Amino acid sequence: MKRRGWMAAAAAAVMGLVVFAGSDGVSAQEDHSAAVKARMAQMQLNGFYMSQLAAIAKGQVAYDAAKATAIAGSLLALNTMDASAMWPPGSDNGALPGKTRAKAEIWTTFPAVMEKADALTTALEAMVVAAGTDLASLQSAFGPVGAGCGGCHRPFRAEKF
Numbered sequence: 001m002k003r004r005g006w007m008a009a010a011a012a013a014v015m016g017l018v019v020f021a022g023s024d025g026v027s028a029q030e031d032h033s034a035a036v037k038a039r040m041a042q043m044q045l046n047g048f049y050m051s052q053l054a055a056i057a058k059g060q061v062a063y064d065a066a067k068a069t070a071i072a073g074s075l076l077a078l079n080t081m082d083a084s085a086m087w088p089p090g091s092d093n094g095a096l097p098g099k100t101r102a103k104a105e106i107w108t109t110f111p112a113v114m115e116k117a118d119a120l121t122t123a124l125e126a127m128v129v130a131a132g133t134d135l136a137s138l139q140s141a142f143g144p145v146g147a148g149c150g151g152c153h154r155p156f157r158a159e160k161f
């Protein structure tokens with residue numbers, strides 16, 4: 001069984017949206033800005049580490065087994081930590097236009113998004129081994145990792161705003 005750190009609590013999404021009613025009886029929306037900021041930060045780190053790996057794969061940076069392993073391991077850690085609180089129901093781009101690119105399908109088709117998260121984890125586990133082996137192994141493991149990112153972005157991330 002895969003570690004499902006990414007957004008396990010999004011399961012709450014399928015159990016129904018929690019609405020917080022104020023004392024005046026008017027329901028007020030929860031402020032999700034910290035959660036959205038945190039997940040964007042996590043994704044920016046994904047991008048940062050991926051560009052480091054890409055530079056090695058392309059031969060722009062000299063291959064070094066220890067460094068490559070550290071980068072791959074960091075990516076694996078980043079994608080297996082518990083990020084569930086970063087994806088609260090009601091924080092999709094329909095509810096928060098202009099603030100997030102997360103599509104509502106993350107919650108409405110849950111747990112489909114977890115299969116995408118698991119696919120990336122599997123590719124990263126292979127990358128950790130490959131990165132410590134040699135440059136050719138790192139290069140062949142790179143495609144599946146990139147596909148792991150894109151495989152989730154295509155269905156679940158909206159265009160840039």
Ligand code: HEC
Pocket residue numbers: 006036039040041043044046047050099100101102103113114116117120145148149150152153156157158
């Ligand atoms: C399981 C789904 C999933 C996986 C896997 C995934 N992402 Fe994302 N990514 C998203 C979603 C959803 C967003 C939009 C988040 C938002 O706007 O709230 C996003 C946003 C981003 C952003 C933009 C961040 C910002 O500041 O707006 C970058 C960069 C990014 N991802 C890079 C990556 C890289 C690189 C990988 C692979 C190592 C990756 N992602 C893997 C779902 C995923």
